[in-house]
Amino acid sequence: MTSSHQHPENGSGHGPEHGPGHHPDPEALAHVHAHAHGPAAPVSKHLRKVIAAVLIPFATAVFVGLAVLWPGGAPAHERTGVGFDRQTESGEVVRVEQVDCKDVNAAQVPPTGDTSTPQGREAVNAQQGDCKRATIEVTSGQDKGRKFTEIVQPDAPRQLKQGQGVVVAYAPDAPEDLQYSVTDVNRKFPLLLLSVIFALAVVAVGRLRGVMALIALGTSFVFLTFFILPAILQGSNPLIVAVVGSSAIMLIALYLSHGLSARTSVAVLGTLISLLIIGLLGSLFIGWAMLSGNTDDYTGLIHGLYPNIDMSGLLLAGVIIGSLGVLDDVTVTQTSAVWELHQADPTMGPRALYRAGIRIGRDHIASVVNTLVLAYAGAALPLLLLFSIAQSSVGTVANSELVAQEIVRTLVGSIGLVASVPVTTGLAALVVSADRPSGSTAATTPVRTGRGRRRKK
Numbered sequence: 001m002t003s004s005h006q007h008p009e010n011g012s013g014h015g016p017e018h019g020p021g022h023h024p025d026p027e028a029l030a031h032v033h034a035h036a037h038g039p040a041a042p043v044s045k046h047l048r049k050v051i052a053a054v055l056i057p058f059a060t061a062v063f064v065g066l067a068v069l070w071p072g073g074a075p076a077h078e079r080t081g082v083g084f085d086r087q088t089e090s091g092e093v094v095r096v097e098q099v100d101c102k103d104v105n106a107a108q109v110p111p112t113g114d115t116s117t118p119q120g121r122e123a124v125n126a127q128q129g130d131c132k133r134a135t136i137e138v139t140s141g142q143d144k145g146r147k148f149t150e151i152v153q154p155d156a157p158r159q160l161k162q163g164q165g166v167v168v169a170y171a172p173d174a175p176e177d178l179q180y181s182v183t184d185v186n187r188k189f190p191l192l193l194l195s196v197i198f199a200l201a202v203v204a205v206g207r208l209r210g211v212m213a214l215i216a217l218g219t220s221f222v223f224l225t226f227f228i229l230p231a232i233l234q235g236s237n238p239l240i241v242a243v244v245g246s247s248a249i250m251l252i253a254l255y256l257s258h259g260l261s262a263r264t265s266v267a268v269l270g271t272l273i274s275l276l277i278i279g280l281l282g283s284l285f286i287g288w289a290m291l292s293g294n295t296d297d298y299t300g301l302i303h304g305l306y307p308n309i310d311m312s313g314l315l316l317a318g319v320i321i322g323s324l325g326v327l328d329d330v331t332v333t334q335t336s337a338v339w340e341l342h343q344a345d346p347t348m349g350p351r352a353l354y355r356a357g358i359r360i361g362r363d364h365i366a367s368v369v370n371t372l373v374l375a376y377a378g379a380a381l382p383l384l385l386l387f388s389i390a391q392s393s394v395g396t397v398a399n400s401e402l403v404a405q406e407i408v409r410t411l412v413g414s415i416g417l418v419a420s421v422p423v424t425t426g427l428a429a430l431v432v433s434a435d436r437p438s439g440s441t442a443a444t445t446p447v448r449t450g451r452g453r454r455r456k457k
Contacts, residue, residue, distance in 0.1 A: 047262065047431065047434055048262060051262055051265045051266075051431070054269065055265055055268065055269070058247075058272065059251055062244060062247045062248050062251065063248070065240075065244035065247075066227065066244060066245075066248055069227075069231050069236050069240070069241060069244060070227060070231070071227070071230035071231040071233070071234040071236070072230075086169050086170070086171070086183075087169070087170045087171075087172075088167050088168065088169055088170065088183065089138055089139075089140045089141040089143075089167075089168050089170055089180075090138075090139045090140040090141075090165065090166075090167065090168070090186065091136045091137060091138050091139055091165070091166045091167070091168040091180075091182070092136070092137050092139050092163070092164070092165055092166065093134050093135070093136055093160050093161065093162055093163060093164045093165075093166060094135050094136070094137045094147070094162065095134070095135040095162060096132050096133070096134050096135075096160060096161060096162050097132065097133045097134075098130050098131075098132060099130070099131050099132070099133045099151075100130060100131070101130065101131040101153065101154070104131055104133065104151050130154060131151055131152060131153055131154060132151070132152040132159070132160060133149055133150075133151055133152075134149065134150045134151075134152060134160040134182075135147055135148075135149055136148055136149070136150055136166060136168060136180070136182060138168060138180060141170070143170075143180075146180070148177070148179075148180045148181075150181065150182050158182075158184075158185065160182070160185075164185060164186075165185065165186030165188075166182050166184065166185055166186055167182070167183050167184040167185070167186055168180050168181065168182055168183065169181050169182075169183045199214055202214055209257065212256045212257050213256075213257045215256055216252060216253035216254075216256040216257050217253075219249065219252050219253065219256070220249045220253060223245050223248055223249050224245070224249075224321075227241075227245050227248075228241055228242065228245040228317075228321070231245075232309060232314065232317070233306055233309070235306075235308050235309070237310065237313060238309070238310055238313035238314045238316065238317040239279065239283070239313050239316050239317055239320075241317065242316070242317030242318075242320045242321055243275070243279065243320065245321070246275060246320055246321055246324050247272070247275075249324065250268060250271055250272070250275075250324060250328065251268065253328065254267055254268055254271070254328060254332065255268075258332060262431060263335050263336065263339050263428075263432075264332075264335075266335045266424065266427050266428045266431050267328075267331040267332045267334075267335045267424065268331075269424075269427055270331040270334070270335070270420055270423050270424030270427055270428075271324075271327050271328060271331045271420070271424075273419075273420075273423050274323075274327050274331070274416045274417070274419055274420035274423060274424075275320060275323070275324065275327065275416070277415070277416050277419050278319060278320055278323050278412055278413060278415070278416035279316070279320055281412045281415055281416070282316045282319045282320065282408070282412045283316055285408050285412060286312055286315060286316055286319075286405075286408060287312070289404055289408060291312060291315060291401060291404060291405045291408060292311055292312055292401065293311035293312045293313075293314050293315035293405070294311045295401050295402050295405060296402070299311060299314075302314075315405060315409075318409070319408075319409050319412055319413060322409065322413060323412075323413040323416055323417070326368055326371070326413070326417060327416065327417060327420055329368070330361075330364060330368055330417055330420050330421060330424070331420055331424045333364060334357060334360070334361050334364070334420075334421055334424040334425050334428065335424055335427075335428045337357050337360045337361075337425075338353055338354075338356075338357040338425060338428035338429055338432055339428065339432055341353055341356050341357060342432045342433065348433070349433055350429040350430050350433040350434075351429075353428075353429035353432065353433060354425055354426055354429040357425040357428065357429060358421065358422060358425050361421035361422070361425055362421075364421065365417070365418055365421055368417055369414045369417060369418065373410055373414070384397075384403075
C-alpha cells in the first residue's frame with residue numbers, strides 16, 4: 001500500500017524538504033497550483049472504498065434517473081411561424097440595386113404628418129434615403145432556385161450585399177409573392193472557424209488534458225441537446241431533469257478531464273453538495289419572490305407551445321445548470337490546492353490544511369463571484385440600458401421581474417460558489433490527511449527533491 005504523502009514518480013518537485021512544523025506559504029502556492037492539477041498522491045485502499053461507497057450509489061441513481069427520464073426526442077408540434085418556431089431555408093443574395101425609397105413605397109408618413117413620434121420620424125427618414133432592392137435565391141428545400149426580392153431600408157440594422165449567404169423564412173400559407181423573407185444572415189462559417197481555433201488552442205496548451213476537456217465539453221452538449229431540453233419539453237419536472245442531467249455532466253466531465261482518482265472524487269462530492277445548496281436556495285427564493293419565469297417573447301412562446309411546462313421550474317433549472325461550470329472550476333482548484341499543500345508538507349494535519357486551503361480559496365471566491373456577476377450583467381446590458389434611458393430608480397429596476405430573476409439567479413449561484421470553497425476544502429483536508437503513516441514510515445519515505453535526486457528524510 002502506498003503512503004498518501006509519497007510523491008508520484010513523475011512529480012514536478014517541490015524544492016528542498018520541509019522540516020517539522022514548517023508550513024508552506026499558501027499565498028505563494030495559490031498562484032502556482034491554482035489551475036495546475038498534476039497527478040495526485042495515491043490514497044489507501046480503505047479510503048478508496050469509503051469514497052466509492054458514497055459515489056457509486058450516487059452515480060447509480062444518476063444513471064437510473066437518465067434511463068427513466070430519457071425522452072427519446074422532442075415532441076412534435078405544429079409550427080406557429082413566430083420567432084424561431086418557423087420553417088427556414090438557406091439563401092444567397094444574387095443581386096443588389098440602389099432604388100429610391102419613395103419608388104418602392106418603403107415607408108408611409110402618418111396621414112396627419114405628425115413626426116413627433118419615433119414611428120413618424122423613422123417613416124420620414126426612410127422615405128428621404130436610398131433603399132436597396134436585393135434579389136435572393138433560395139438554395140435549399142423544395143423551392144431551391146426560386147428567387148424573390150427584399151427591400152432594405154437605409155437605417156435597417158441588417159444590410160445585405162451581393163454573394164452574402166442568408167437565412168430565409170418560409171410561410172406556406174402566405175400569398176406566393178410573400179412566402180419567403182430574409183430573417184438573418186448565414187454566419188455558420190465564422191462560427192465554425194472560431195470553434196476550430198478554440199479547439200486548437202485548447203489542445204496546443206492542454207495537450208492530452210485539453211483533448212479530454214474537449215471530449216467532456218462535447219458530452220455536456222450531448223446531454224443538453226438529447227436529454228435535458230427534450231425531457232423538459234416532454235413535460236418532466238425541470239428541476240429533477242436539471243439535477244439528473246447536471247449530475248451526469250459533472251461526473252463525466254470531471255473524471256474525463258481530471259482522471260479517476262480520490263482527488264477528483266472529492267471535487268465531485270464538493271460540487272454535488274454545492275449544487276444541492278443552490279437548488280434549495282433557488283427553489284425557496286424563486287417561490288418567495290413569485291418569479292414566474294415567463295418574462296419575454298421567447299419564454300412566452302415556449303409557454304404558448306407547451307403550456308404544461310413549469311416555467312418557474314425551468315428558471316430554477318437554468319440557475320443550476322448555469323452554476324455548474326463555475327462550480328467545477330472552484331471545487332477542482334480547491335481540492336488540488338489542498339493536495340499540493342499536503343505533498344509539500346506531509347506533516348500538516350487536517351486543521352492546518354484547511355486553514356491554508358481556505359486562505360487560497362478566499363482569493364478564488366473574490367474573483368469568481370465578480371466574474372459571475374459581470375457575466376450576468378453583460379448578458380442583461382441592453383435591458384439595463386433601457387431602464388437607464390427611462391430614468392427608473394434602482395428600487396424600481398430591481399423590483400421588475402426581468403431584473404429580479406437575474407438578481408436571484410446571480411446571488412443564489414454566488415452563494416453556492418462561496419459555500420463550495422469551505423465544503424470542498426474541508427472534505428479534501430479530511431481525505432488527504434486520513435491515511436497519514438506513522439512517524440517511522442514517514443522517516444524512511446523517499447522524496448524527490450527539486451533537483452531530481454531522491455534522498456531519505
